[in-house]
Amino acid sequence: MKAEIVAIGTELLLGQIVDTDAVYLAQRLAELGTDLYFKTTVGDNLERATWAVRESLSRAEVVITTGGLGPTQDDLTTQAVALATDRELDLDPESLRRIEAFFASRNLPLLDSQRKQAMIPQGAQAIPNPVGTAPGFILELEGKVVITLPGPPRELQPMVEQTVIPYLRHRAGAGVIRSRVLRFVGIGEAALENLIEDLIEGADNPTIAPLASPGEVRIRLTAKAADLESADELIAPVEREIRRRAGQWLYGFDEETLEQAVGSLLRQAGATLAVAESCTGGLIGHRLTNVPGSSDYLLCDVVAYSNQAKKGLLGVPEATLKAHGAVSAETAAAMARGARQVGGADYGLAVTGIAGPTGGTPQKPVGLVYLALAWSEGEEWEQHQFGGQREDVKLRAAQAALDLLRRRLLRAEGEQRDG
């Protein structure tokens, strides 16, 4: 079943509001197995709104309009749908009764402009609005349907759940879409795609789509099937093959963040963490503490921006700073040891580097970052060279530091299991 959305409202084209209806409808339609191919946004203009509805109807079986159902002169969606489908407007007595009751119960006078909201195209079925006054409607045409809904999400959403979804489910017969997102860290988009190129090429059901964002890559698997179980069965073997090839970089699924994944590993291990940050400036602590309950494993985070703080708060030896500089593997390791010690934690994680835009030298350029991790039986460090602006360097360094800890926790878990 092909669907399109026509969003009507000048405020959308002025950037005054975000079209959350579109995101919500897109998700619900995808779950229903409906293909959404186009979404058109137009202002409160009768001619353009009429054109958009007519154009969408020429391509799709289901056209959903949102917005423009209120009492003001700007609200002309019903008129546009009537024009696009060559229908007259009729008064819907049941909708008028509801509108009258709504105003009577609030002791408010009923204006003509509000009465106008009970007018719907001939032959349409009104969709009751349990929250506001404007009804929506379903207008069936030959083999096609227009579904018209109000714009406010708190009105639209219950109408979709109570009336539109059951209607579409009935109309479509069976079928669902299931999406699963695999989240990777420590590998770039192109490199990951290279590893699974052959899988992507032939992929049809599920489809395989890589998506990149700073510091991580996601792979989305989307399957269509008669029911959710069958969709899951289509996804499972493809997911297994991707994990076989790239599992070492996989940190989580769907909406999981890296800080949640690291938090879960710490919790499973019953381990505690102390962090020492320089160039990331508190971002690692901020991210870890966005996870509810993180106080169970995160004991402290020392942002030691000055050398004085590195020495005083973390016990980095003056000699280390003198011999190797604040941005060095040796200082990172000393910070990690110091954090672990002052925090009384199982793991000490440290970052030091040059976030830029100033402070770089030919030997130590902007974006150079050292990470270190200290634990009871050892320590390790890594050198990275990140690109981008100051905030990108901070983000990528925080991502890499959390990933360093993630990999160590996984190894410790494996050793414990094997040993």
Place this chain on the structure above:
Amino acid sequence: MKAEIVAIGTELLLGQIVDTDAVYLAQRLAELGTDLYFKTTVGDNLERATWAVRESLSRAEVVITTGGLGPTQDDLTTQAVALATDRELDLDPESLRRIEAFFASRNLPLLDSQRKQAMIPQGAQAIPNPVGTAPGFILELEGKVVITLPGPPRELQPMVEQTVIPYLRHRAGAGVIRSRVLRFVGIGEAALENLIEDLIEGADNPTIAPLASPGEVRIRLTAKAADLESADELIAPVEREIRRRAGQWLYGFDEETLEQAVGSLLRQAGATLAVAESCTGGLIGHRLTNVPGSSDYLLCDVVAYSNQAKKGLLGVPEATLKAHGAVSAETAAAMARGARQVGGADYGLAVTGIAGPTGGTPQKPVGLVYLALAWSEGEEWEQHQFGGQREDVKLRAAQAALDLLRRRLLRAEGEQRDG
């Protein structure tokens, strides 16, 4: 000048991401005085993307595409624009050089898929991407223009600011629109609007638009005039009147952030800062260190999540924690004194509170936050009750803490000037 947006990306039609580019572009186009009449969203499908670009070009003078410029097979926007405008693709040597340099500087191999990103339609002008690898381009046709931009907002936005806006301004010829944003903290939207209600009502040129976001309120003044100087002259008296009424809450202008404003005040005063965070978890440090050069005044930030860390790292007395609890004015003040002392800083700023969702009690509910500030001649503390989710509480608490420091620095500046 009529414009349209064509947003390309299956993830938009599946509802997996919100189209923030559309909101941003709509706002910027509105400020330019450009009329945005349609926005079309299509998936990663060559045929439908080509159709959408061609259709938009038939109606509008300016067509802006967003998304679909990455290195993967899904990314087919450039191809769609070429097809829609009957152009071949050509290699842009300058873009290839930039892509090669990007990978060389990271010691990464350059794949063919990345080289593909340097291909743009014949006759197009590349738009450099200062953040990522994919260039955008401007393709001029007879009386029309297609502007193609990458999807990630952190890539798109600088390209719009640096290249697209100046291009469109030049294309539009005469007349300018000037916007000035006044930024307020410590006052709510309704309260601020109340203070300037009479100004907003009659406002025409400049218009006065209040905009609220968590923890702050902005007022945007927008004037249209023949040139920038005349526009500024229209804005100046209105701005002066708003400052007269609400100047005590005004912290900055346009894109200035509160952390930048606080940073400038610290720099002017030649003062240094040490921070102690509990419930904000590093967010204050993260924000302060987003400002280049912040190492000049920010010495350290101790995120003392556990009581052990509050005692060990900040010297909060055991007796204070026992008598008043970790979330109390007394503990906040002790943390501020401790931060100031261990950091050797002029100011010590501390936050302790309950970010939630758990940890609240009837006496100390979720959202209860204490702030404290210590300096050589005194200390002060504040109690706040914030609403919202965990991340909202963190954000509002960080905002209030930075504002506490801002007000103190302004008073100190005033006293010095008067004394």
